[in-house]
Amino acid sequence: MSKEKKMEKDERRRRDSIARGVGTMIVSFIGYIVVPYLIQWYVYPLLPEGIELEGISELLDRWVLGGVPIMIVSLFVGYFGIGSRGWLASSIIHSLLRIGWVLYVLNFGDLTGIFAMEDDGGWQRVDVVIYGFMYLMVALRLLKLLIVYGDYRDNRSAYLNGGEEPVDRGKKKKGKKDDNPSSDGIRVKGRFN
Amino acid sequence: MKAGTAARLLNLAVAIAIALIVLVPAAQSLLENDMQLPEMGTQAVYDLELMDSWSLEDNLERAVSGRTGCTVEYGSERTEVTETGISALCQRIMESGADKATVRDPDGRIIVQDHITYRNDLIVGFGTGVQMPGLAGTVTKMELRTHLISPDGKVDILTNGYGNPNPGEISAICVIPLVVYNIAAAHGCYMGQVVSLEYESMATIDIDMGNKDPISNVCTYSVFKDGGTTSLFVTDCPVTWTGTAKIGDVTVSCTYSEVNVMTMSCEGSISETLEKALEDGCLTIDLDGDGYTMDERMSSSFISAIKAMEATP
Incomplete structure (x- = not known):
């Protein structure tokens, strides 16, 4: 990708966009609502008889239920331009919700009875407990908050500049206040940011 | 460097570190095993408290079968095992009061046998495992239990679990007290095994499986x-x-x-x-x-x- 195209893309990403918000929400809808139902509709019939699907069904129910708030918040994450406080707030909420979603879907690491099978011949039951992996996953997800804040910081001044990178950025002297009045972050295009 | 890029690099570094912590033991064990799949079986280290001399004889015979020059260590003693003198040797080992007996091949390596049976006047059981040299064997714990369930669901007995501390293998001993075994048989119980595997204290998987053939049809x-x-x-x-x-x-x-x-x-x-x-x-x-x-x-x-x-x- 050429530098101009990348800059153009970055500029677009810094602008608020309803279409992008709806697009992000549709992607979330597919991931959190459609996929679990597809599993229930298309994978369940393929499983051999005798398998008790209670454990997996409960997991998929949690997947959908926990996904609804993420789907709603993803609308705002997509709508707000990177660098806006709205984007920062919605992205932080989105990241925290995803941490909660992982914990909730995996039943806080206790997947007792996730697989069970019983017929006249015998029984099989699998219990999985993954507390250690849960802590690692949560730690990794918390680290993603740093990425959110980093992206916000990197794009903040450009966002306040109407989406374009400030041209005098490199000339700014240490300790000297920015000449660009918009960098005070008070009012741009008639609204607070 | 942009703050977002720095945060992504940090995230990546942490993810790689976690992946290494999780995967290195398994990879190192495979490398140490020349990328061969681990061998099934358990080291011929016998817990003598769970055996009588007949049980010891049975295990010792299977361990040295087809080999010559094998030795058995018990307490401070070390004796060569000959096919003709196994019975008397087992009596001596039991009378010595030693806790453990270890069977070695002529090169001094501990012999690996597919399973060990345990039997005395209190219990009946067996031990089995997988040879896993290196870190994976150290960070993986295994327990075996016997699950006794009656057809009406009134009886649901899970026996004690014993992890085997032998280095270089993932193994376990499964033991049922004879009294419990007879009571379960009288109830027409089915018998299954529960295998518990714990990896790096991060994940535990319990697999409970069995067939619905009663222990005894006449009890x-x-x-x-x-x-x-x-x-x-x-x-x-x-x-x-x-x-x-x-x-x-x-x-x-x-x-x-x-x-x-x-x-x-x-x-x-x-x-x-x-x-x-x-x-x-x-x-x-x-x-x-x-x-x-x-x-x-x-x-x-x-x-x-x-x-x-x-x-x-």
Whole structure:
């Protein structure tokens, strides 16, 4: 990708966009609502008889239920331009919700009875407990908050500049206040940011 | 560097570190094993407290079968194993009072055998495992338990689990007290195994599987009250022993009268007497100075099984 195209893309990403918000929400809808139902509709019939699907069904129910708030918040994450406080707030909420979603879907690491099978011949039951992996996953997800804040910081001044990178950025002297009045972050295009 | 890029790099570094921590033991073990799949079997290190001389002889014979120059270490002794003298050697080993016996090949390596059987007057069981040299064997813990379930669901006994501490392998011993085995047989219980695997203290997987063939199709039970004494007879019981065992004030013994019969008796109710015998929730079976302690879960489910028998009209 050429530098101009990348800059153009970055500029677009810094602008608020309803279409992008709806697009992000549709992607979330597919991931959190459609996929679990597809599993229930298309994978369940393929499983051999005798398998008790209670454990997996409960997991998929949690997947959908926990996904609804993420789907709603993803609308705002997509709508707000990177660098806006709205984007920062919605992205932080989105990241925290995803941490909660992982914990909730995996039943806080206790997947007792996730697989069970019983017929006249015998029984099989699998219990999985993954507390250690849960802590690692949560730690990794918390680290993603740093990425959110980093992206916000990197794009903040450009966002306040109407989406374009400030041209005098490199000339700014240490300790000297920015000449660009918009960098005070008070009012741009008639609204607070 | 942009703040977002720095945060992404940090995230990536942490993700790689976590992946290394999780995957290195398994990868290192595979490399140490020349990328070969781990060999099934357990090291011939025998827990002599769970064996009698016949059981030791059976295991020792299988371990040295087809080999010459093998040695067995017990206590401070080391003796060469010859096919003709195994029986006498096993008697000597048991009389030595050693806790463990280790069988080595002529090169001094511990022999690996597919399984070890355990049997004495208190328990019956077996040990098995997977050879896993390197870190994976160190960070993976395994436990084996026996699951005894009656068709009506009234009896659900899970035996104690023993992790085997042998370095370089993931293995476990599964043991059932003979009294419990006979009681389960009298209830028409099915028998299954529960394999518990723990990796790096991060994840535990329990696999419980079994088939619905009863331990015994002929074993039955009856309860008699004579004055203040209650007696429980398990007729045609699958396992027997010599001597009289005690669980608290309950006496347990086996006799042979056309068929094997196990008798449990005490003053008053057997289940109530067993409840009184609980120490920290655990029952201990004593026999001629040897003892076997059931864990809390096993003790309570054993008492429940006895209660179900006493409740039968």
